[in-house]
Amino acid sequence: MTQDKKNKPSKELPLGFVDRQEKELLVRDFIISNIKEVMIRYGFQYLETPSFEYTDSIGKFLPDKDRPDEGVFSFQDEKKWLSLRYDLTAPLARYVAKNYLEIPKPFKRYQLGTVWRNEKPGPGRFREFLQFDADFVGTQSLQADAELCVMISEILEKCGLSKEEYSIKISSRKITEELFKKINLNNNEQKLIVLRALDKIDRLGWTGVKQLLGEGRKDKSGDFTKGANLNASNIETIETELKKKSAETNDLLEIFKIFKDYNFSNFEFDPSIIRGLEYYTGPIFEVNLKFDVKNNKGQVIQFGSIGGGGRYDNLVNNFGNYDAPATGISIGLDRLVYALMQKKEFKIKQSKPVVICVFNKNLMKEYINLQNILRGSGISAEIYPGESKLKKQMEYANKIKAPAVILYGEDEIKSGKPTLRDLISGKEKSISIKELVNEIKKII
């Protein structure tokens, strides 16, 4: 026997993958239903694209590597490389390029889908997670960018967040572009290092970021990160420019004006938000939660943003044929679920079944009849799914958090009055089948 044990399959999950239980899934379903409702009212089309794409279609190329491993899960099919999608934006660009002549211009679509990233997981961060994306493709109008922010707010508030509990930070790539001109920075690689450094302001503060703009920074564990090697006066310029409190670029000024027309004010201009991505070309936004999020040990953790987005005018054009300026936003649903579940006042009602205890298998017809009556009245009910002593059946009902059990043995059947036991109060009542439904509805 012990020999066989070695050959048994592993019950461990692959790194970064998790089982998700009902409690979490119900919260997720709640969020999804709010999203769908809002999307319909905002006039977005629902789209689904496959989990796999050809690796090169979603922006991963294989220059001289054996495997396009960099952050994606891939395998080789015949001669072509396939990858699991790592976001919903790249597939959208592919979809638009492929169906350009048929789709309306502009094209507004939303999508819910699992994405996969082959990278190190962290608290609340997995290698498989659900994303929600909404995008406008084929319009340069900043009305689109503004409306995405308004729409996300509406979704979050429908999910039960107050205006004080979240904020939408907004900035523009134009700000950093002008900054680069000002300090005469042309080297693309160096620009990227600067952007990455600036993206870390909320975590490292200006002290850490300035180290990264200069020679580099040593972290708590002693690991050293090389910096952008800018000189002191350039670093100074960057800091003063990005600490400005009001926006000066045309795109942002226009968006703020639109916000005003929408009577939308729950946003903050924050020139320090960057959002790492190279493909953003204009306004960028980030959605942040403002309440404390704790890990399973009760410690408050740095939660970061639950989503963000921005304008990417060149992505569709990458496929060659069409020019389709676009803007979009995505939300990490699992992270939002994780955060929402921590709010004390947030409770999803679970309707657990009333359990009909089985005394005698030969009376099953009576039990099924009772079960049909309850289910027919919209009450969640089940006949105890097994063959056990009454005590076991009670323990089962308790374990699944059933609101009540029904005891229906020979005596009750004879008198036509089942016994209803409320599992919260522990009280029992003998009542006629006619009244049973109403009595149970009182308990639930």
Add this chain to the structure above:
RNA sequence: GCAGCAGUAGCUCAGUUGGUUAGAGCACUAGUUUGUGGAACUAGGGGUCGGUGGUUCGAAUCCACCCUGCUGUACCA
């Protein structure tokens, strides 16, 4: 990827100058009540002490390597 710390039952952990059959609490199973859950009591199951190799008469304990987890950091379309 890099760095630091950790890995003993399903869970939380105890277990050092290396010494017989490795412990506790919770959970689980059975019973005390053959028609009654959440409490109590009794009994029981469950561990190749993360893995492999080494040192040793003897390793959960010491050494090496590997795997996994946590934290920081990098990358993140």
